[in-house]
Amino acid sequence: MRLNDIAIFDYGAGNLYSLKCSLERNGATKVSVIKSLKNIHKHDGLILPGVGNFDPAIRSIQPYRSDFNNLLEKNFPILGICLGMEMLFNNSEEGKLEGLKILNGRVIMLPIKKVKIPHMGWNNLEIIEKACKILHGLKDGCWVYFVHSYHVVSKDKKVIVANSQYGGTIPVVVEKNNLFGTQFHPEKSGINGAKIIKNFLTICGGKY
Amino acid sequence: MALAKRIIPCLDVDNGRVVKGINFKEVKDAGDPVEFAKKYSQQGADELVFLDITASEQKRDIIKNVVRNVARVIDIPFTVGGGIKKLEDARDILLSGADKVSINTSAIKNPELITELMSIFGKQCIVVAIDVKKNYYEIDPKETLKDNYEHKLKQNKHYWFEVMIYGGKERTGIDAIKWARKVEKLGAGEVLLTSIDADGTEEGYDLELNKIICRKLSIPVIASGGCGKPIHMLEVFQKTNVDAALAASIFHYKKSTIKKVKQFLKRNNIYVRI
Numbered sequence: 310m311r312l313n314d315i316a317i318f319d320y321g322a323g324n325l326y327s328l329k330c331s332l333e334r335n336g337a338t339k340v341s342v343i344k345s346l347k348n349i350h351k352h353d354g355l356i357l358p359g360v361g362n363f364d365p366a367i368r369s370i371q372p373y374r375s376d377f378n379n380l381l382e383k384n385f386p387i388l389g390i391c392l393g394m395e396m397l398f399n400n401s402e403e404g405k406l407e408g409l410k411i412l413n414g415r416v417i418m419l420p421i422k423k424v425k426i427p428h429m430g431w432n433n434l435e436i437i438e439k440a441c442k443i444l445h446g447l448k449d450g451c452w453v454y455f456v457h458s459y460h461v462v463s464k465d466k467k468v469i470v471a472n473s474q475y476g477g478t479i480p481v482v483v484e485k486n487n488l489f490g491t492q493f494h495p496e497k498s499g500i501n502g503a504k505i506i507k508n509f510l511t512i513c514g515g516k517y
Numbered sequence: 518m519a520l521a522k523r524i525i526p527c528l529d530v531d532n533g534r535v536v537k538g539i540n541f542k543e544v545k546d547a548g549d550p551v552e553f554a555k556k557y558s559q560q561g562a563d564e565l566v567f568l569d570i571t572a573s574e575q576k577r578d579i580i581k582n583v584v585r586n587v588a589r590v591i592d593i594p595f596t597v598g599g600g601i602k603k604l605e606d607a608r609d610i611l612l613s614g615a616d617k618v619s620i621n622t623s624a625i626k627n628p629e630l631i632t633e634l635m636s637i638f639g640k641q642c643i644v645v646a647i648d649v650k651k652n653y654y655e656i657d658p659k660e661t662l663k664d665n666y667e668h669k670l671k672q673n674k675h676y677w678f679e680v681m682i683y684g685g686k687e688r689t690g691i692d693a694i695k696w697a698r699k700v701e702k703l704g705a706g707e708v709l710l711t712s713i714d715a716d717g718t719e720e721g722y723d724l725e726l727n728k729i730i731c732r733k734l735s736i737p738v739i740a741s742g743g744c745g746k747p748i749h750m751l752e753v754f755q756k757t758n759v760d761a762a763l764a765a766s767i768f769h770y771k772k773s774t775i776k777k778v779k780q781f782l783k784r785n786n787i788y789v790r791i
Contacts, residue, residue: 324616324638326614327616330588362639425736428520430563432519432520433518435518450518458641474518475519497594500592502592503592
C-alpha cells in the first residue's frame with residue numbers, strides 16, 4: 310500500500326485535532342501539522358483547514374507563495390476547507406489582504422437580511438458536476454455540515470461542482486485539476502464527509 | 518433543500534463519566550462519554566453538547582481527556598461547556614478537539630472574553646449559554662414601564678426575563694433580551710437559551726422566551742429546558758424561529774430515540790436530517 314502522508318497547514322488559529330483524527334480514521338498513514346511549505350514535497354497532499362480569520366491566515370501562508378505555486382504546477386493535491394477554500398480566491402469581505410488568487414472570484418458575506426449568520430448546521434449538496442473527483446460516490450441532496458459567514462462568488466463557473474441553498478444559491482464545492490475546496494466541513498459531516506476525505510486521500514495516493 | 522433544524526442531546530459529565538440525575542436530585546453514573554457520543558451520533562444526533570459538572574478545580578484536566586477521546590471517534594460537531602472561566606480554559610478545550618465552547622457565568626463576569634475568544638478562534642466556536650428565569654413584578658405596571666426591561670402582561674402580573682448565573686442559583690439583574698443582543702454584538706456565534714422555569718418540568722420549552730430572543734437576534738438560537746416528549750420539539754420549531762432543540766432526559770431515559778423524534782418531526786413537515 311502506498312503511503313498517504315497528509316500535511317495540514319496551521320495558521321495558528323485553533324482546533325486541527327478533529328481534522329487530524331478524521332484523516333487518520335479514513336486511512337491517512339501519517340498526518341503532519343506544518344507551519345511552513347518548504348518541505349511540502351515530502352508529503353502526498355496538503356489541506357488548508359477551516360478555522361481562523363482571512364487576513365491572519367493569508368499572512369501566515371504568504372511567505373511560501375512560490376512553494377505554493379510550485380505545488381499547483383505539479384498538480385499536487387490540495388484541499389481547502391471553508392476559510393481554506395475562500396483563501397484560494399482574489400479577496401474577501403472578511404479581510405483587507407489579497408487572497409491567493411488561484412481561482413478567479415471574490416468572497417462576500419451571506420445575505421444578513423435574508424438568513425441567520427453564521428450559516429450553521431446541516432444542509433444539502435446540489436451536485437452539478439457528477440463527474441467530479443472529490444464528490445465521487447456522493448448522492449445529490451446528501452447532508453453536510455456548515456459553519457460559515459462568508460461565501461465565494463466564482464467568476465469561473467466551470468470550477469463549481471456543487472451548490473447549496475442558503476439565502477440564495479451558493480457554491481460550496483470547487484474543483485480544478487487536483488485543487489479542491491469545500492465551504493462545509495467534511496471532517497464534521499458524518500459518513501458523507503468521510504467519503505470526501507477518502508476521495509481526497511485516494512487522489513493523494515495517486516490513483517487519479 | 519435547505520438548512521435542517523438540529524436535534525442536540527446534552528450530556529452531563531462529572532469526573533469524566535456521564536451522569537444522570539434521578540428526580541433532579543440523586544446523580545447516578547451512567548457510563549462512558551465516548552460510548553454515549555458514538556451511540557447518539559449513530560442514531561442521527563446533529564451535534565452533541567457535553568456539560569462538565571466536575572466541581573473540583575484540580576480535576577479539570579479530566580475533561581480534556583474526555584474531549585480528546587470523543588474527538589477521535591465521532592465525526593459530528595460537539596460543544597463543551599461548564600467551568601470555562603478564562604481564555605486558557607477555552608483554548609485547552611478547543612485544542613483538545615472540541616468544535617465549540619459554551620460559556621455562561623464567565624461571559625457575564627467578563628463579557629470581553631467573548632470578543633477575545635472570537636478574535637482568536639472565530640465566532641463559530643463561541644456558544645454563549647444564557648440561563649433565564651421569569652421575574653415577576655408585584656408593583657404598579659405603570660411604574661415598571663419606566664424601566665428599560667421588556668415585559669409582558671400575564672395574569673395581571675408583569676414579568677421580565679432575568680439572566681441567572683452559577684447554574685441558575687444567582688440572580689444578575691440583567692435583562693435576558695438585552696444580554697442576548699449584547700453577546701451577539703460581542704461576537705458570539707450562537708446562543709444556547711435555557712429556561713430555568715421550564716427546565717426539569719418536561720412540559721415543553723418556554724415558547725415565549727424562545728420566540729422573543731429569536732426575533733431580536735440574527736445568530737442561531739438553541740432552545741433548551743423543558744423537553745419531555747417529541748411534541749415539545751415540534752412545538753418549539755413550529756411556533757418559534759429557533760434553529761436547534763437541545764434535550765437530555767427524553768433520550769437518556771429512552772422515552773424516545775433521536776431517530777424517532779426526527780421521524781416524528783419530518784412527518785409534521787419540519788425539515789430535519791434523516
